[in-house]
Amino acid sequence: MIKTQGLTKIFKIGKKQETDLIAVDNLTLEVEHGEVFGFLGPNGAGKTTTVRMLTGLIRPTSGTAQVAGFELGKEDTNIRRNVGILTESPGMYERLTAEKNLTIFAKLYDVPDVEKSVNKYLSMLGLWERRHDSVGSFSKGMRQKLAVARSLIHEPQILFLDEPTTGLDPEASKTVRDFVEELKTEGRTIFMTTHNLDEAERLCDRVGIFQQKLLTLDSPANLRDKMFGRKVVFHLREVQPAWVGLVAGIAGVDNVEAVGNKMVVSLRDPEESNPKIINALVMAGADVQFVGEIKHSLEQIYLEMVQSNERGQA
Amino acid sequence: MKHVRTIIDKEWSEVFKNRWVITTMTMLPMLFVAMPLVMLYMTKSSLGVDLPAESAGLPGGFGAACAGMTASECTQIYLLNQFMIMFMMMPLMIPTTIAAYSIVGEKTTRTLEPLLATPITTIELLAGKGLAAVIPGVLISYGAFGIFLVGSLLLGLAPGVISYIFSPIWLLGILVLGPILSIIATIFAIYVSSRVSDPRVAEQLSGSVILPLLLVMFAVLAGKLVIDVKFMLIAIVVCALVAFGMLHLGTLIFDRENILTKWK
Numbered sequence: 001m002i003k004t005q006g007l008t009k010i011f012k013i014g015k016k017q018e019t020d021l022i023a024v025d026n027l028t029l030e031v032e033h034g035e036v037f038g039f040l041g042p043n044g045a046g047k048t049t050t051v052r053m054l055t056g057l058i059r060p061t062s063g064t065a066q067v068a069g070f071e072l073g074k075e076d077t078n079i080r081r082n083v084g085i086l087t088e089s090p091g092m093y094e095r096l097t098a099e100k101n102l103t104i105f106a107k108l109y110d111v112p113d114v115e116k117s118v119n120k121y122l123s124m125l126g127l128w129e130r131r132h133d134s135v136g137s138f139s140k141g142m143r144q145k146l147a148v149a150r151s152l153i154h155e156p157q158i159l160f161l162d163e164p165t166t167g168l169d170p171e172a173s174k175t176v177r178d179f180v181e182e183l184k185t186e187g188r189t190i191f192m193t194t195h196n197l198d199e200a201e202r203l204c205d206r207v208g209i210f211q212q213k214l215l216t217l218d219s220p221a222n223l224r225d226k227m228f229g230r231k232v233v234f235h236l237r238e239v240q241p242a243w244v245g246l247v248a249g250i251a252g253v254d255n256v257e258a259v260g261n262k263m264v265v266s267l268r269d270p271e272e273s274n275p276k277i278i279n280a281l282v283m284a285g286a287d288v289q290f291v292g293e294i295k296h297s298l299e300q301i302y303l304e305m306v307q308s309n310e311r312g313q314a
Numbered sequence: 315m316k317h318v319r320t321i322i323d324k325e326w327s328e329v330f331k332n333r334w335v336i337t338t339m340t341m342l343p344m345l346f347v348a349m350p351l352v353m354l355y356m357t358k359s360s361l362g363v364d365l366p367a368e369s370a371g372l373p374g375g376f377g378a379a380c381a382g383m384t385a386s387e388c389t390q391i392y393l394l395n396q397f398m399i400m401f402m403m404m405p406l407m408i409p410t411t412i413a414a415y416s417i418v419g420e421k422t423t424r425t426l427e428p429l430l431a432t433p434i435t436t437i438e439l440l441a442g443k444g445l446a447a448v449i450p451g452v453l454i455s456y457g458a459f460g461i462f463l464v465g466s467l468l469l470g471l472a473p474g475v476i477s478y479i480f481s482p483i484w485l486l487g488i489l490v491l492g493p494i495l496s497i498i499a500t501i502f503a504i505y506v507s508s509r510v511s512d513p514r515v516a517e518q519l520s521g522s523v524i525l526p527l528l529l530v531m532f533a534v535l536a537g538k539l540v541i542d543v544k545f546m547l548i549a550i551v552v553c554a555l556v557a558f559g560m561l562h563l564g565t566l567i568f569d570r571e572n573i574l575t576k577w578k
């Protein structure tokens with residue numbers, strides 16, 4: 001659905017080449033049909049610039065991309081018809097009503113039955129009662145909902161969401177997140193930028209961690225495994241020093257640490273090794289109370305990636 | 315064309331909710347119609363005795379226009395010149411105000427990006443914004459001119475003055491040159507507004523397009539210039555060329571990326 005090859009954007013700041021700003025450097029990635037893809041990166045990483053290039057708003061300095069099967073730079077009008085975008089700061093015509101705002105965009109997108117589509121999205125996002133009120137009187141959350149409606153009014157196959165929940169209160173964020181989940185079930189492809197890692201973890205099939213360059217790209221679960229391996233914690237009534245060696249000797253176990261009455265075991269394949277470990281412990285007379293996996297949050301992975309990238313650049 | 319209509323409709327529903335724009339659009343024509351009518355009424359027979367035109371002490375250039383007229387009639391024609399030129403400022407000032415608010419408004423509401431993400435072409439967008447400013451400017455000045463013409467007929471003026479008012483000079487000036495000036499003013503206003511962030515400043519800066527018109531007015535006042543049909547025709551051709559040049563330049567300058575990143 002979205003494919004890029006060496007996509008690069010350099011902003012000319014002054015006359016001299018030294019002052020050029022490389023916002024996106026050689027981005028190559030592929031987003032599948034129906035996938036929710038999270039584009040993670042700190043402020044100024046080049047996320048918005050990437051979205052703007054992929055929606056035909058600004059021209060790449062070099063590189064190519066295909067969006068919804070159309071070639072970027074050659075078939076931009078077709079791309080625009082097939083993608084929706086929720087921009088980072090989604091402005092509305094403040095003096096106009098919610099209904100009028102949507103109607104204008106429905107017409108600009110050449111939607112066949114304008115009234116029907118407008119009504120559909122007004123009610124879907126819970127704005128039906130307020131449709132005749134001017135947007136100037138709307139709360140931030142309501143504006144965001146209206147902006148989401150606007151980005152969907154032409155039923156795009158691909159939706160770009162640029163920091164869809166930044167600056168929203170928890171309730172409005174939840175509404176937007178729930179809506180993304182619903183869109184996912186409709187089979188639309190979603191490309192969302194965010195620095196809310198929790199959100200990315202919950203919604204995205206795959207995430208790319210990006211800072212000028214693509215640092216890594218995988219599903220949140222795989223990233224976790226790749227970065228930190230897997231760890232399982234065994235809560236025992238008490239830990240006897242001999243058991244540490246016992247568990248360490250079991251196939252597939254990389255490392256064992258005793259912390260108080262817990263044993264923290266690093267291992268490659270918990271599904272395979274956990275039963276053996278429990279068996280061994282029980283045979284040795286241990287009382288196993290709980291077993292659980294220690295999950296590294298995406299946040300830890302992200303911080304690790306971004307910080308080592310910054311160390312690398314310094 | 316459908317997109318252009320959508321933009322015009324959007325501009326009008328937005329910009330006509332702005333009090334300052336409405337004030338400009340109503341006060342200006344009222345003032346420009348009332349002033350010359352009051353002037354004509356006051357000077358109808360202010361000189362009492364009808365002296366020959368030469369004794370009115372007007373700049374020499376008016377000799378031809380005043381041939382066979384009395385001094386008071388000739389004074390009216392002299393003054394009418396100023397008011398007619400002022401009249402031609404209307405199709406300049408109204409679109410300037412509308413365009414300034416429409417472009418700066420788009421920037422302050424941050425609606426340019428979603429707008430540019432739609433399949434609209436930049437030409438359609440600029441045409442929509444431009445026409446949304448030009449059309450009211452032209453319609454209002456036509457309307458005001460019509461009211462002025464009717465009013466002047468009701469005042470019972472001398473036949474020479476009436477025929478001067480209805481002469482091709484001013485019909486060409488207001489009906490043909492007016493719209494062309496509107497287009498120039500609008501393109502200029504769009505350009506200026508794209509560079510500033512305060513609609514008032516945009517309006518004042520783009521208002522500078524009336525300067526050439528003021529120059530013409532002063533030249534006429536000083537008797538250095540007499541506006542005749544030939545002058546009007548030349549002005550029409552020159553202004554039309556300028557308008558075309560500006561349109562062409564506009565389509566070269568304003569592409570999507572430029573509008574999105576430079577209109578700040």
Ligand SMILES: Nc1ncnc2c1ncn2[C@@H]1O[C@H](COP(=O)(O)OP(=O)(O)O)[C@@H](O)[C@H]1O
Nearest residue numbers: 011021023042043044045046047048049050575
């Ligand atoms: N139009 C522009 N001109 C110059 N520099 C820009 C422009 N747009 C963005 N940048 C710069 O490019 C970098 C990436 O910006 P952006 O894509 O907005 O980052 P993000 O969305 O990840 O926060 C920033 O350093 C920003 O200042």
Ligand SMILES: [Mg+2]
Nearest residue numbers: 047048049088
């Ligand atoms: Mg951004």
